[in-house]
Amino acid sequence: MPVVGRLIIKKQNHMKCSICKENAVINLKRHNLKLCEKHFKEHILHQTERVIKHFNMFKKNDNILLAVSGGKDSLGLWLILKELGFSVKALHIIMPFKEYSEKSLEKVKNCALKLNDEPIIIEANKYLEIDFFKALKIYKKPICSFCGKVKRYILSTYANKNSYNIISTGHNLDDETAFLLGNILHWHTEYLEKQNPVLESNKFMPKKVKPLIRITDEEMKLFAEISKIDYIEERCPYSKHAKSIFYKKILSEIEAYMPGTKAFFYLQYIENIKGMLFSKSxxxxxxxxxxxxxxxxxxxxxxxxxxxxx
Known part of the structure; x- marks a missing residue:
């Protein structure tokens, strides 16, 4: 039983790949597919490319700025976009979170070596000419909210100054369904209105896209392990009380009973329900x-x- 990175990939004789009949490493119940390593990796690339085309996210001649955190999703997406032949440049923002930020940067650099690429590295405090924690006290809202706004500001302003017409992030299906559930439970209509895999460009920022919306946490973890991507496993130390973690757990329990629920919940909202609730902003x-x-x-x-x- 081979060990790749941190995950033991199980090749059980009773579970065969639906395509080639070799030993399978994952059972994708919502797709009714059991896949070996080779065909699972192809499946992830196909699902991502399908989303890019369906939502008209970008084309081969677009200049894509990809936000990479050091986690499995953004580093995995970096590999996927390069393998699909897109023009992509990774940008990593160093937040003042001490050891966690140091580990994150290390993972980004390791992935860059693997992909024979050079990421853009920006230190948030220097770029913005602020002290993050001093500014947070003035902002008077949760740290995750402020951190997200800071990163979006850096991404948007850097992209505009350097002729990138697309900003991509590694948000996956679990991330998006957790956001959606939380926003519905609290009726945060201002966030529900903006939740979309594509946010069109305006005079202040380029188009923003999320190509991994059909892929789950579990699937991206396996993809990263199979692809030998070294990623940071620890959660940000400031996210301990984030409600999204609880929402993900609940949604995964529902998914275990009813495979396909996450994708149906999110995609139905985006493609059907949202238009009924909101007209043009x-x-x-x-x-x-x-x-x-x-x-x-x-x-x-x-x-x-x-x-x-x-």
Missing amino acids: SEELKECRICHYQTYNDDLCFLCRIKSKY
């Missing part, structure tokens, strides 16, 4: 008078408003 984007980033509230974006209170 009524929110008017404004331009920050200092940095020219987008804002919904006044003439200052969230970052410049924080800096003004230093």
